[in-house]
Amino acid sequence: MNLLCRQDKTFIIISGLLLLIVLVLGGCQGRPSEKTPIHVNPNMDSQPKYLPQSSSEFFLNGAGMRVPVEGTVARGQLNEDTEFWQGIDSVTGEFIAKSPVIPTMENMERGRERFNIYCSICHGQTGDGTGIIIKKGYMVPPSFHTDQIREYPDGKIFDIITNGIRNMPRYADQVPVEDRWMIINYLRALQLSQNAAYTDLPDDVKEKIK
Ligand code: HEC
Structure with a gap:
């Protein structure tokens, strides 16, 4: 008695073959092997290219990575404004007297926050040099006073x-340029808080203490 018709048989044979192919291909993966794996769809995985730090026989110095042409500046990194980026007057070459970041209530708050994070551990929250x-x-x-x-x-x-001084480490890597100026504005406010003359007071405060 034959319970299976012809179509059923073909179906079983084809499924069996497919299963075998899957098992064989599957078996290529997972086990360590010295041979190059079978790559059914290589896509663009293996194309000739230089990876970072890879060597090259083409270039004289043997390095695959090329040095940018001298004087190359990345987009947005020209940093032409020496006052802002270095604190230096481009004409005289001297340090500038005043921070190019105009103090506002908002950026003073940030200056205080950044000062307390980055400077106060050593210089103390009032800048008197008694940090923890x-x-x-x-x-x-x-002391700053x-x-x-x-x-x-x-x-x-x-x-x-930016560069540190004698025993003080540099903070250029931790504190972005604009924050440095905000810290300086706040440092000036700290100094004023310990050394204000009557003439520094706003008029309404002068009235009050007359
Ligand atoms: C790790 C501790 C430490 C931190 C943090 C630190 N400083 Fe200093 N700072 C010092 C020491 C120590 C000196 C004295 C250096 C010396 O004379 O050898 C100093 C000196 C200074 C001076 C005076 C330099 C001079 O000419 O005498 C200034 C201004 C100053 N720091 C500002 C700052 C500001 C602003 C910050 C925060 C961005 C800061 N420091 C963060 C340790 C620190």
Whole structure:
């Protein structure tokens, strides 16, 4: 008695063959092998190209990566404005006296926040040089409330944050340029808070304390 008709048989044979193909192809993966894997659809996976840091026999220095032509500037990174980017007057080459970022209530708040994050651990929240780190044996930084530092041009403080000074590390990598200026504006407010003359007061406050 034959329960299966002809079509059923063909169907079983074809399914069996398909299953075998799947198993055989599947078996190519997963096990470590020295041979190149069978790549059914290579797409653009294997094309001749230089990967970063790869070597090259074509170029004289043997490096696949090329150095940009001298003087190349990435888009948006010309940084022509030396006052903003370096704190330096492009004509005189001297440090600029005033921060190019005009203080507003909003950016002063940010200056305070950034100062408390990046400077206060060493310099203290009021800038008097009594940050928490000195309890751990770190060198005591100078107070900002001295005539010497009051008279520093803003550009010089920018340079100190950017490049560090003697025992103070540089903060160029942690603090973006605009934030550095906001920190300086806030530092000036701190200095004023400890050293304001009557004439510095706004008129309405002068009235009150008369
Ligand atoms: C890791 C501790 C540390 C941090 C953080 C730090 N400073 Fe300093 N800073 C010092 C020390 C120490 C000195 C004194 C360096 C010396 O004379 O060797 C100093 C000196 C200074 C001076 C005076 C330099 C001079 O000419 O005498 C200024 C201004 C200053 N820091 C500003 C800042 C500002 C602004 C920040 C935050 C962006 C900051 N520092 C963050 C440790 C620190």
